[in-house]
Amino acid sequence: MATVTNWIDHLSAAEVQGAIYPGVGTEGILVIVLVVIWIGWHVMTDASESKELSSLARKRHSANDHKSNITDW
Amino acid sequence: MTDQLGALTTVFTEFYYWITVVLMFLIHVGFCMYEVGASRYKHHQHTLMKNTMLIPLVTVTWFLFGWWIYWAFPTGPGLAPSIMNESAALITDDSLFSAKWYLPNSDLMAVNLGDHISGVFWAAFLLFSWTAASIVSGAVIERITTFAFGICAIAIGSVFWSIDAAWGWHFDGWMLKILGYHDAYASGVIHAVAGGFALGILMVLGPRIGKFSSSGEPRNIGPRNPWLVTIGLFLIYTGFWGFYAACNIPIFDLGPEYGMEGVTYFTATNIYVTPTTLGGITMNFLMSLSGGLLAGYVIAKGDPFWTYSSGLAGIICASAGNDLYHPIQSLIIAMIGVVIAYKLHYWVERKFKIDDAVGAVAVHGYAGVAGLIICGFVLNGYPSSGYSVGSMWVGTDYAPINPLGMFIGAIIMFGVLGLIPGWIIAKVLHGMGKLRIPREVEIAGLDYNLLEAARDDEKAVSSSTR
Numbered sequence: 041m042a043t044v045t046n047w048i049d050h051l052s053a054a055e056v057q058g059a060i061y062p063g064v065g066t067e068g069i070l071v072i073v074l075v076v077i078w079i080g081w082h083v084m085t086d087a088s089e090s091k092e093l094s095s096l097a098r099k100r101h102s103a104n105d106h107k108s109n110i111t112d113w
Numbered sequence: 114m115t116d117q118l119g120a121l122t123t124v125f126t127e128f129y130y131w132i133t134v135v136l137m138f139l140i141h142v143g144f145c146m147y148e149v150g151a152s153r154y155k156h157h158q159h160t161l162m163k164n165t166m167l168i169p170l171v172t173v174t175w176f177l178f179g180w181w182i183y184w185a186f187p188t189g190p191g192l193a194p195s196i197m198n199e200s201a202a203l204i205t206d207d208s209l210f211s212a213k214w215y216l217p218n219s220d221l222m223a224v225n226l227g228d229h230i231s232g233v234f235w236a237a238f239l240l241f242s243w244t245a246a247s248i249v250s251g252a253v254i255e256r257i258t259t260f261a262f263g264i265c266a267i268a269i270g271s272v273f274w275s276i277d278a279a280w281g282w283h284f285d286g287w288m289l290k291i292l293g294y295h296d297a298y299a300s301g302v303i304h305a306v307a308g309g310f311a312l313g314i315l316m317v318l319g320p321r322i323g324k325f326s327s328s329g330e331p332r333n334i335g336p337r338n339p340w341l342v343t344i345g346l347f348l349i350y351t352g353f354w355g356f357y358a359a360c361n362i363p364i365f366d367l368g369p370e371y372g373m374e375g376v377t378y379f380t381a382t383n384i385y386v387t388p389t390t391l392g393g394i395t396m397n398f399l400m401s402l403s404g405g406l407l408a409g410y411v412i413a414k415g416d417p418f419w420t421y422s423s424g425l426a427g428i429i430c431a432s433a434g435n436d437l438y439h440p441i442q443s444l445i446i447a448m449i450g451v452v453i454a455y456k457l458h459y460w461v462e463r464k465f466k467i468d469d470a471v472g473a474v475a476v477h478g479y480a481g482v483a484g485l486i487i488c489g490f491v492l493n494g495y496p497s498s499g500y501s502v503g504s505m506w507v508g509t510d511y512a513p514i515n516p517l518g519m520f521i522g523a524i525i526m527f528g529v530l531g532l533i534p535g536w537i538i539a540k541v542l543h544g545m546g547k548l549r550i551p552r553e554v555e556i557a558g559l560d561y562n563l564l565e566a567a568r569d570d571e572k573a574v575s576s577s578t579r
Contacts, residue, residue, distance in 0.1 A: 057226030062305040069216035071177070074217070077501050078173045086260040087546070092562065093258070100555035106155040109564035111571045 117358075122177050123229050129363045130233035136355025137240035141168065143348030144247040148254055150341030151471050153334070155558025156255045163262050170263050171270035175239045177217050179271030179517035184236065185212035186279035193508035196500060211283070217410045237359040238278070241303055246270035248307035249535075253314055255321050256555055260541045268538050269310045269531075276546035277306050277530045281313070281522060284386050284498065288525070291422055292506045292518030293497045297383045298432035300484035301526035309468075309531020310479015311468065317539035318548060319470030322555050323386075331462050346421040347374050350402065353428060357398055357435075360384050361391065387499045389436035400440040401431035402534040404447030411548070413453050422472050426480040430454075433488035437495065439507060446487050452482040478531070482523045489519025 044050045049094040050057070062068075145164050153159040162437075185194065185203045187546060194201045205213050213230070214221045221228050222235075246266035253262065281288040282302045296302050296517035325331055336342045359379050368376030369525045380388045405427015406420060411421030430450025431443045438446070458475035461467050469475065492514045496502040503510030505518060512518060542548040550559065558564070 049282050055491055056226060058225040059223060060226060060280075066218065067220065067223075071217045074177065076171060078170075078177070081170075082260065090257055093550055096557060097551035097553040098559075099408050099557070100553050102332065103556050106558045106561050106564050109281055109568040110154075111563070111564075 126363060127229045127233055130230075130237050130359060131238070133355040133359035134233065134236045134240055136504070137237070137352050137359060139348045140240070140352030140356065141243050143248060143249065143345045143352060144244075144339050145345070148251050148344030148471065149346055150338040151336045151341075152249065152254050153337050153377040153558070155560050155564070157560060158208035158563055159259070159559035160254050163232045163257070163259050164247060164250045166259065167250065167264065167266040167270065168243060170267055171242050171246050172239060174267045174271035175235075175242050175275075175488045176222070177271075179242060180215045180222075180235050180238065181217070181276045182213045182268040182272065182275040183212075183279050183283065184210060184215050184547070186276050187283040187285040187287065188282070189287050193290045195285050197285060204285070206457075240359070241278075241356070242270040242274060245274040245303055245307040248304070248473050248477045249311040249314065250527075252320055252458075252469045252473040256549055257314075257318060258547055258550055261539075261548045264542060265314060265535070265538060268534060269307055269418035273310065273534050274306055274528045275302065277325070277526055279303055281389070281526065282384055284384070284500075287495045287508065287550040288518075288522055290511050291383065291506055292522050293505060293514045294518060294522040295385070295437035295488060295492060295497050295514045295546035296433045296485065296522070297385070297389070298314055298357055300429055300431075300481040301523055303481075304429045304432070304477040305481030305485065305523060305526040306531040308474045308476075308481055309527035310476045311469070311534035312478060312530040313535025313537075315467050315469060315474070316465075316536055317543050321499040322468065322552065324468045325466055329466065330477075331466075331468075342418060343421060346425065349425060353425075357394055358391070361389065361394070362386065363391075367556060369498060374448075383436040385498055387436075387496065394435055397431065397435040397438055397442040397443040401428045401435065401443040401447035403427075404431070405451050407444075408451040409450035409455070412452055418471070419455065422476050423455070427452050429477060430480040430484035430487070432481075434485045434492045437492055442491060446484065446491070449487065449520060450483045452456075453483045456534035467473065478527055480528050485519050485523040485526065486516070487513065489522075 043062060043064045044060050145161055148164055149157050149161050155511060175367055185205055187204060188201045190203045191201050197204065197210060198206055205556050207213065213219070216222070221231055246269050249265060249269055250262065280286045280296045281296055285296070321334065324334060361383055363381055364379060365382050365386065365430055367378045367386070370386060381391050383389050402424050406424040408427065409423020410422040413423065427447030427450060431438065431446045454475040457479045458469065458472055462469070467557065472508070493516060495514045496511065497514050498511035501510040502513055505512040505515060537547055
């Protein structure tokens with residue numbers, strides 16, 4: 041994975057390679073992973089939010105019921 | 114970086130933008146505090162998390178496509194040719210400022226010894242994106258779902274503001290060339306577009322339960338924690354300093370840039386690469402803040418919430434031309450903007466039953482639009498660019514700043530790229546049943562389950578200490 045194993049050799053090359061992160065050339069795969077994480081987050085949180093909202097809605101609390109849950113400072 | 118002067122300039126510029134990013138982070142801290150302070154206790158934690166989660170969502174999408182849009186869209190596409198490649202197509206060729214280098218799989222979108230600057234530019238613009246999304250966040254508190262807000266935040270933060278920045282902020286933007294658009298510190302590019310987008314969502318989302326009486330009279334749901342609102346707005350002011358600095362290029366030799374043979378002229382420039390001074394904009398920032406506070410205190414009869422918000426609205430109104438205004442002009446423009454924003458807020462609230470919980474549409478949208486229009490008159494005739502100045506509508510050179518162009522620019526920012534997309538996206542989310550939380554949850558409070566769990570935890574702790 042290491043793109044650079046010797047800084048002296050790297051910086052004294054005729055043309056210094058700019059990208060120095062591990063796995064140069066795998067950027068496309070990393071982008072796909074990021075897209076999956078991004079979309080997956082929406083899917084998961086939407087499902088859990090919908091579930092939470094519908095269960096809370098069924099309880100039909102009044103506007104002031106939450107006050108009985110306020111904890112001490 | 115093989116010569117000392119070049120290296121010093123590069124590293125200084127890299128560090129300069131890095132500092133602006135750190136300062137601008139305070140804008141988001143301020144928005145979070147402000148929103149929580151404005152919301153009711155039973156919604157506090159969800160309100161906070163909604164605004165917080167826009168940070169990763171906008172960041173990820175800004176990395177994936179937002180930054181690319183900014184560099185690809187200055188020509189429209191199809192509206193005015195680029196000064197770099199003389200094509201009106203998307204800028205995706207091999208030229209120096211092409212969007213090609215900012216695709217998410219580009220090796221320049223990472224640690225790269227060949228490019229020290231792009232990453233900090235990317236971050237500075239990203240912080241602008243967070244601000245755009247956060248402006249929307251305040252308006253819709255206590256009734257939008259986190260899912261819907263996430264989609265809206267991505268749309269304004271990584272798509273529509275990025276397009277408007279490409280059109281009206283990029284040195285190659287078609288709005289500069291055809292309209293003579295000038296918006297140095299983003300009255301329109303950030304604030305009007307985000308205010309318009311928020312209004313579009315609010316039109317579909319509807320008011321909070323109880324905001325309007327059965328006869329349609331608005332009721333005040335004031336900030337529940339005015340001290341948090343106060344600190345939040347002071348932090349937004351503080352972060353705004355970073356924003357102003359981030360909109361400048363700190364050191365630039367305009368002689369060779371403009372093609373002036375044998376001329377060397379180092380200066381700070383605005384984002385359009387035309388000269389200004391950090392000293393001048395600092396004076397204007399403080400004078401427009403002062404103008405906003407003075408006018409706000411009078412018109413709101415000393416109401417702290419509106420007075421603080423008016424300080425912000427004042428800066429926003431003067432921002433379009435604060436690179437060139439005299440400080441007293443800046444103060445007067447700020448005062449005018451505050452009066453317009455305040456009056457319009459209450460008129461729209463009564464007339465259209467729009468519940469803008471924190472006055473975001475007024476402070477950012479109306480003040481931003483007023484600032485653009487005023488700028489067109491006060492800076493009428495100034496070049497919108499240093500590269501070449503021609504006449505309006507041609508599009509092959511740059512139109513000078515003028516009232517008509519700025520008025521059209523304001524409509525594009527607030528309406529075309531703000532209100533209309535916001536309304537359409539909200540309509541789609543509403544059609545999917547994803548936009549608004551259930552009525553019963555809004556009444557009970559979004560945090561009901563969290564509060565109940567905290568009470569149970571406390572009971573358990575109490576029983577163990579008996």
